[in-house]
Amino acid sequence: MSAFRIILLLAVAVQTPANARHLVKTSPVKTTIEWQPCSSTPFRHWFNDVPPPASLQCGYVEAPLNYQKTAKQATHSVRLALTRLPAIGPRKGSVVIIQGGPGRPGINPQLAEKEAALKLQKSYDIIGYDPRGVGQSIPKISCQQTGSEETLLPDENDISGIEQQARNIVDACIKQTGAEVVQHIGTHEAVNDLDTIRQALGERELTAVAYSYGTKVAELYAERFPKKTRALVLDGVVDLSDDYFTQRINQQRGLQQSFTHFSDYCEKNHSCQLSRESNKSVQTYHAMLRKLHSAPFVTQSGYEISSEDVVTLTRNLLPWRERWPELANALRKIDSGTADDQETGLIDENYSPYTDDARMVITCSDTARPNADRQMLRRQSQQINTAASFPNYLLLHEYPLDTCDFWPYPGKDKPHVPVPAAALPPLLFVAQRYDPITPYRNARQMSAAFNSPLITREGDGHTLALTGINRCVDEAVVNYLLMPKKSRHDRSCR
Template identity: 30%
Template sequence: MVTASILLVFVAGACTTSVDGEPGAKLPITVTNAPKGPVPQGLEKFYSQGLTWDSCDGYAKTDYDRQAMRSKDLQCTHLTVPLDYAKPDGDTVKLGVLRRPARKSSERIGSLVINPGGPGAAGLSTAAALADANDTLADRFDFVGFDPRGVGSSEPNVECLTDQEMDAERADDAELDVTPAGVRKQEDEAKSFGQECEENTKFGPGMLANIGTRDVAKDLDILRSALGDEKLTYLGYSYGTRIGSTYAETFPNNVRALVLDGALDPSQSPVDEVVAQGAGFQKAFDDFVAWCVKQDDCALGKDQNGALKAFQDLVRPLAKNPVQVSDGRRLSYEDATTGVVQALYSEQLWDRLNSGLTGLKQNDGDTLMQLADLYMERDSDGEYSTTQDVFTAVRCVDDPRITDPNEALEVARQYKAAAPFLDDGNPPVGVLDACAYWPVPNTSEPHVPNVPGLPKVLVVSTTNDPATPYEAGVALAKGLGGGLLTYEATQHTAFLQGNKCVDEAGVKYLTDLQLPKEGTRCKP
């Protein structure tokens, strides 16, 4: 236990009096903090490591990263953590970290560490994009984003499929072949996927076994200490809420404040989670239809009751007759529905979705393909981020697997019933996915958090959130004994996205640790 700290500052290439690196400070700046808070045995060197903040050149890995990370006020570094916390003297991995220092150092509270979810989403560009979303937070907090292990600028990345293999998989529509031979092919590909992840990723099974939320939460505590914060202030979106709740369970005495927005239900089984998400997207699709039929140019016509059939009639033929797009690829059924799902995350994309469906009626698949590329994180040059690979890798170690074809069949039945707009017209079949064949065991199980004495946390839940249903936020707030802020809208997550009511409540909590009044509801 380290009860006192000494701040040492080493400056290379510049003279500065700022230990925290004010915006515009000359770089690089090396800051070494003695460990902050309790240090788990054997991890002293990680908790006391110095961070050398420098330019973010080379840290951006995607088109979106490069756009979001253009500011000269951003600083980047790498944090070293153990590959396997049971072997702290063994191999290590590096996490990419970004910060935009607080604009008013005299009023600085500390670091606001942000995770955008996924699992598999990179955090650097999210922190950069949000850094000026609210003046109060920008003045008083360093905005800090990190790429979790295996992701983005972290080293090594989890790597499974090549860019060419990803394109081929998206174009294949193999899941539409429900014959016994088709099911065998899908399961062979699922098994092969895990093998490719193991073979193409540095440290192989060691990396895959330690990629889950259990380990990311431990990385987050090392980051907290290296940043010089006694307590963690954290903003987690979507899957990032699971990182936050896991951190709270693992390090309850190290929490200052947690905003958990778009929550996963902590006790929900993977089966129930998939079905609930399907129902959530169906509700968002129904809301889109209700909006669309009021427009003069709705691609699905003017009859709200007939819109589902109109949509199915439009996308189902792609299974046999994909549509050519301008870059030479062909829009498959899978890509078309992926593009639709991407647009259902936010009402701001409904105009674009309607344009994409209108284009499809004219054999133009470009807009839906662009939406699908956005979801899959495919750059304009045809390169993919590692998000989809990491998504599977994390989920396969975070949750128990479905290895019984009969259980898989029941999931397929329930999902088709919950989300008829994604019903491809084929009978449900019990296909085992990649997790059934994953080369390492799972390291976590769904459960209700038990964190007595945890400081009050704030859960934000949106009534018609398609990806993380509202009830999941209610369950998480109850499980953590925290406050619940309700946003009445159809979108995924809400904080720092322009709603004054939501933002004011969240900012008040982060700065003053004051929760909104119980039962507070915000509207667009």
């Protein structure tokens, strides 16, 4: 996988300077949103070729670009894109869905349309939004290189070439997005944006469901705005006390564990070439990758499948146990040389250059350490890249610095153990025992720190609340959202 793709915790832009193109003049924050049908002309481009639900409504909320400036000092703002799926019955309020990422769009969030989730939608509007810099929000993060900036990808052993490419990407991010914007695009601002959304919705207190990286936003919100918090569900939990290096090491170890579990699944179900014996499984996987590295497979429709495509596909599907059958089938067909459009569709399923750009820029805005010792960063890069054995099919003697190692602005993240205010009501944490992206340990640490109950699903996977995957989890989540003051304890779901 490319050194510049970051996993945390997955429209063509006009290539002109972002400061001239994107920034919006500040106006007083509105107390209401001018909702319009998402099918109306101003919003049709939000949904590409998939028409939105007939009842879905769209709108914008303005927020300051820099929250540290007073209203008189501020000169620019951002526009956050929102959707609302109105409550089916008598309305009691709004539930805001905070997506993962960072960098993932969040408009029109998909919840289960039956049982527990439907019970929630009978009383609450479901609010989705694209975070600042993401999706349909304005300005939009872009790191797209054009003209002379474009270069051929360097060989994996060309360390200086890889690092020069990283520098070029950073320069393009700042040029295309704007230097002022990229300095106010991270999680610190996202937390304040969430409160701006709450105010614009007319809600006295926030009710929200957060997933993966979104739990980081929700946890910081709970710390920053305890009296404005009604109920927060956190599914796939980020540990606020972990620094970025620790997060990435833990993710790699978690992915390796999931690969081992997936290999066991393959052998039990005779669904792919991997076996339950861990070393043998990795060797078999590496043999396939080396073969594709030497000669990529070209499908009948002309799509070239490389070794990096297979690693990307594996990383993308491993975190969701429900998608293991698709992954197993794809690996078997790629290995046998019978892959077709179904497999290439899976490889490209979540790819968007702008989502990748947003993930990278937000991560760098949070975690960059411009003055850190370069040799220490190189050692950390090697530790991260070797923590999972299944992607490492090539013998590398040196590991390059990552894109964020060249980011010129210090990150605003401050790892810490939360100390919740007395006024903060109990939150609800949800975790799966073998979550590769946000390890189960995170949820135990944060639920204890926030003095809040933890719902544990015994199994593999990353995030599942309100998806219909597990009825026990969905019922517990909806019960909490409807009655957050009710006393609760930790519980387990199968």
